[in-house]
Amino acid sequence: MAAVEFRPKKIRLVAGACAVFLVAVFTVVGLLLGDTPTGVIFRTSDQVAMVCLGVLLACGVLLLTRPRVRADAEGVEVRNVITAHRFAWHDVLHVSFPDGASWARLELPDDEYVSVMAIQAVDRDHAVTAVRTLRDLHRTATPPGDPER
Template sequence: MTADVIEFRPKRIRVVAWVSAVFLVAVFTVVGLLLGDTPTGVIFRTSDQVAMVFLGVLLACGMLLLARPRVRADAEGVEVRNVVTVHRFAWPEVLHVSFPDGASWARLELPDDEYVSIMAVQAVDRDHAVAAVRALRDLHKAATT
């Protein structure tokens, strides 16, 4: 990454996502191991135990998707990677970088009353979010004036 490119990722949700993912795998592994011996008469096989651990891993992977958001910007434009989608916009396509009152994350205001949420810039990150919005606004201003 050069000095001309800025990149921001959420801070708190990444920690929560990783802790939750580890917790899910641990819990499902313990439950899977304990499935073999039940007083109810139900017979759990090794495949059931493996499936339980696999389910924990799948849920953990889903949780880690929350750690995926990123915003990367340079003089030409901005790339917003949210949980599933990736969008790239040239700065002339963007009207404003905003962070509406009460919103969970910042957004790019686009023509025709459309917008794209920037999940990498979250309100719970406070000063980090303020720095990200300011940096994005500075790049937008420099590119459009």
């Protein structure tokens, strides 16, 4: 089976819309800061700072679009919001999606697991397809009689 890649779908749309909204709101607020009847004097630097603050907040929201999972016959790479890990298939016990969980996870030895934020419950059919594909790759790479398991 060829290499596959999955990313979340709905969160990318929501985060993109929120990022645009944040930049727009902070830009408007920054532009309106110049004239206030309160006697407070806002300088151009204050206005620019408001726009920059909106851009920084938007960048923070866009971090939610970063999760990705890539898998091939050798293993799986999980990139979440900040961290990224690569696991060989023989190090993975199961690919699971527990009831009530927000995202899938890779079950590892010693009762450890790694969340796969790229496969989210809100994506429904996309998540089902992704989990099934990862399970097929895992099953193919780790035969039932594998002595390492």
